[in-house]
Amino acid sequence: MLLLDKKELISKILIIMFLITYFIPNFNAIDRIGNQWFYLSIISFLSFIYLLVFDDLFLKIKLILFQRDSFLYLLFILWALISITYSINKAEALVTFNQYLSVFIFYILLKILSQNIPNVKGFFLKTFLFLLIFEVTLSIYPILKDLEKGEIVFRSMNYAGAASNINITAFSLLYKTPILFYFITESKNLKKVLFSLLLFTILFIVSILGTRGAYLGVVLCFVSYMIYIYFLNNNARFKLKQLSLVFGILIISIISNISLSEKNSNVISRASTITLNTQDGSVNQRLRYYKQGLSHFFENPILGVGIGNWKLVSIDYDKKDINGFIVPYHAHNDLIQLLTELGILGLVSYILFIIFSTKNVFNASLFDNKINYLLLGSLSIYLLDSMLNFPIARPISQIFLVNILCFISLYDKKKYD
Amino acid sequence: MIKKTVISIFFFLILISGFLNYKVLRSFIDQSLLMYEFNAYQLNLSSDYARSLNVDFPNITVTTLPLKMLKARYLMRDSAVAESLELFYQSRKDNQFLGISEFELSKYHFNTKNIDSALYYSKIAFEALPRNALLSNLHFKVLTKLKKDSLLDESFNKIKENFILEQWRDYLFSKVEIGKTPKEDLIKILDEAQGDMVDEKQFSTLDVIIRLGMENLNELGKIIIQAETFYLQENFIEGAVLYEKAARLNTNEYTHYENAALSYYRGNYFEEAENLFRYTLSSFNPQNGKSELYLGLLLYEKKEKKEACKFWKISKQKGFSGSQRVIDTFCK
Numbered sequence: 001m002l003l004l005d006k007k008e009l010i011s012k013i014l015i016i017m018f019l020i021t022y023f024i025p026n027f028n029a030i031d032r033i034g035n036q037w038f039y040l041s042i043i044s045f046l047s048f049i050y051l052l053v054f055d056d057l058f059l060k061i062k063l064i065l066f067q068r069d070s071f072l073y074l075l076f077i078l079w080a081l082i083s084i085t086y087s088i089n090k091a092e093a094l095v096t097f098n099q100y101l102s103v104f105i106f107y108i109l110l111k112i113l114s115q116n117i118p119n120v121k122g123f124f125l126k127t128f129l130f131l132l133i134f135e136v137t138l139s140i141y142p143i144l145k146d147l148e149k150g151e152i153v154f155r156s157m158n159y160a161g162a163a164s165n166i167n168i169t170a171f172s173l174l175y176k177t178p179i180l181f182y183f184i185t186e187s188k189n190l191k192k193v194l195f196s197l198l199l200f201t202i203l204f205i206v207s208i209l210g211t212r213g214a215y216l217g218v219v220l221c222f223v224s225y226m227i228y229i230y231f232l233n234n235n236a237r238f239k240l241k242q243l244s245l246v247f248g249i250l251i252i253s254i255i256s257n258i259s260l261s262e263k264n265s266n267v268i269s270r271a272s273t274i275t276l277n278t279q280d281g282s283v284n285q286r287l288r289y290y291k292q293g294l295s296h297f298f299e300n301p302i303l304g305v306g307i308g309n310w311k312l313v314s315i316d317y318d319k320k321d322i323n324g325f326i327v328p329y330h331a332h333n334d335l336i337q338l339l340t341e342l343g344i345l346g347l348v349s350y351i352l353f354i355i356f357s358t359k360n361v362f363n364a365s366l367f368d369n370k371i372n373y374l375l376l377g378s379l380s381i382y383l384l385d386s387m388l389n390f391p392i393a394r395p396i397s398q399i400f401l402v403n404i405l406c407f408i409s410l411y412d413k414k415k416y417d
Numbered sequence: 418m419i420k421k422t423v424i425s426i427f428f429f430l431i432l433i434s435g436f437l438n439y440k441v442l443r444s445f446i447d448q449s450l451l452m453y454e455f456n457a458y459q460l461n462l463s464s465d466y467a468r469s470l471n472v473d474f475p476n477i478t479v480t481t482l483p484l485k486m487l488k489a490r491y492l493m494r495d496s497a498v499a500e501s502l503e504l505f506y507q508s509r510k511d512n513q514f515l516g517i518s519e520f521e522l523s524k525y526h527f528n529t530k531n532i533d534s535a536l537y538y539s540k541i542a543f544e545a546l547p548r549n550a551l552l553s554n555l556h557f558k559v560l561t562k563l564k565k566d567s568l569l570d571e572s573f574n575k576i577k578e579n580f581i582l583e584q585w586r587d588y589l590f591s592k593v594e595i596g597k598t599p600k601e602d603l604i605k606i607l608d609e610a611q612g613d614m615v616d617e618k619q620f621s622t623l624d625v626i627i628r629l630g631m632e633n634l635n636e637l638g639k640i641i642i643q644a645e646t647f648y649l650q651e652n653f654i655e656g657a658v659l660y661e662k663a664a665r666l667n668t669n670e671y672t673h674y675e676n677a678a679l680s681y682y683r684g685n686y687f688e689e690a691e692n693l694f695r696y697t698l699s700s701f702n703p704q705n706g707k708s709e710l711y712l713g714l715l716l717y718e719k720k721e722k723k724e725a726c727k728f729w730k731i732s733k734q735k736g737f738s739g740s741q742r743v744i745d746t747f748c749k
Binding site for chain 2: 027028029030031034035038041042044045048052057058061062089091092094095101102157311312313315316319320323324325326327329
């Protein structure tokens with residue numbers, strides 16, 4: 001009994017150590033993803049040693065690798081490895097390949113570690129919630145300090161929290177917001193008030209950060225919540241009460257933003273610029289990147305340019321629009337980026353991996369508490385982010401994705417019972 | 418047996434992956450200094466540090482600049498020419514699309530009067546990033562030295578529609594220096610430039626030079642051309658002194674003060690540079706954001722990060738390219 005408790009405790013500690021990658025300090029690196037990837041490797045190594053000594057690692061690796069999702073990810077990794085041989089810059093291909101490999105190792109280890117925790121679903125949900133609280137604290141603290149001075153700065157980098165980038169922070173908060181909806185609905189009295197306050201704070205931060213993609217993410221959050229409430233309970237009064245609460249919080253956060261910001265730099269003026277209008281610099285730039293990526297794909301549909309090498313080849317495509325030495329670096333759409341780097345095979349294996357890891361979420365009968373609709377909301381927000389930005393290159397986004405996929409797989413009784 | 422093999426493979430994968438991630442992290446820490454100096458036109462890192470840099474894995478920075486090229490700049494500073502050239506040549510393979518290695522090679526050949534090689538590399542660099550004023554400036558300079566007027570026109574025609582002020586100004590300076598184009602044609606180009614640029618004041622010196630003609634150039638024009646030459650040869654202090662002289666002769670033209678400040682800055686005379694940047698901003702308040710960016714870099718070097726970020730933000734508001742990058746990198 002004692003041994004089992006220890007196993008559970010250490011597994012929980014290791015999972016939490018993986019999840020706090022987000023909060024690793026910068027150590028003077030030019031980009032904090034360097035520290036995050038390395039930290040992920042250290043925790044992977046520790047987890048491996050622990051599982052090797054105290055668990056039946058071989059059996060569990062074997063079981064997990066024979067699951068369809070892991071096998072597809074392995075195929076994707078192998079194809080990425082092969083692509084190094086024809087990449088223009090092999091060192092850069094290896095750098096990027098190693099990032100995908102780190103995620104794959106983490107995916108396997110997380111699945112094994114989670115099997116050692118009896119109430120693993122509750123553990124995951126609570127961990128997401130605590131992470132969310134920490135993230136919110138890091139962003140709201142500088143906002144409150146500025147509020148005290150009476151000068152909130154719309155889209156200020158000071159509010160970026162641990163991610164050091166307002167767009168990443170906004171999406172990172174939203175990834176986890178559907179989970180918060182679950183806690184709001186399930187809790188009562190004081191807890192309900194506190195969770196509602198947390199939701200208000202998140203929406204207020206997101207509105208101040210002014211990331212337009214994240215505004216669309218807020219819409220997805222609320223749509224997933226409406227679907228969740230619709231299926232959760234047949235009581236119309238209950239539905240109305242819950243929806244009134246969260247929509248009320250949304251309205252209050254928008255009003256707070258408008259009243260505390262200047263006229264031309266608030267959530268409404270920013271949201272009104274969400275359009276496919278090619279006069280908008282940011283939209284125009286993304287559309288250009290997509291077009292360049294797709295035209296490269298049509299010229300090289302099978303092999304692609306090799307993993308991690310689109311950042312080089314894209315310079316040639318975008319050279320007429322590059323100012324100084326500021327290159328595109330990412331396609332700003334993960335799927336297009338995979339197409340350009342690994343061709344159709346790379347994309348298909350990645351998409352199949354995502355489909356097979358998430359297919360359970362569409363089977364409501366597996367989820368006794370209907371939480372699948374909220375998880376679907378989280379996944380949709382990740383998908384939105386990956387259509388507009390490059391979460392595939394960010395450790396914190398990948399850690400979230402892997403956690404959600406692992407959490408969903410826990411509901412697959414065939415695999416875990 | 419299978420069990421041992423699977424466990425061993427997994428173990429080595431984790432070890433290798435961790436080692437590669439460590440190498441990337443070490444490089445990211447070095448890149449923080451290298452990129453700062455590159456953006457700030459500085460070469461202050463010690464020789465020992467530069468020599469110790471790992472530039473093979475990864476071999477490009479987070480902005481795709483080849484690391485071998487960045488290292489070679491320091492070796493060139495320390496007169497390790499052969500080693501430096503070798504790294505410049507190797508760095509071309511690491512990123513063949515950026516043109517920066519070719520730019521450095523062209524600069525080297527230009528300074529060593531090997532003009533044909535300088536032209537070969539400057540053309541590649543110019544065609545790699547046609548909107549980059551640094552690359553076009555050198556290409557035009559090489560063409561000017563070779564008096565290749567038609568090639569200069571041909572190159573300029575590829576970029577003229579971008580209406581990048583520095584490129585138009587460099588082109589006109591080159592045309593004046595080559596001296597094959599009639600004055601009337603130059604005035605026509607100048608009028609076109611002034612009509613399409615937001616900040617037409619930037620052309621006031623050129624306007625004087627073109628309308629007066631090179632042969633009738635007054636002292637001011639000669640000083641400016643000499644200052645530009647010094648600057649391009651990286652004789653920054655001599656360049657700064659001449660720009661200051663030009664500013665005293667034409668006190669209404671802010672670019673003389675700004676150029677003097679920039680030259681002092683690149684020559685590591687920070688106090689003079691800061692005074693001149695601040696004077697430019699307080700007396701003229703130029704709207705292109707350039708002075709704010711460089712003043713910010715200077716202040717950052719003086720460890721005044723908060724003040725630096727303040728100026729970079731103003732530079733960004735004025736739309737100066739590159740300001741967003743320094744804010745993202747240094748104002749965390």
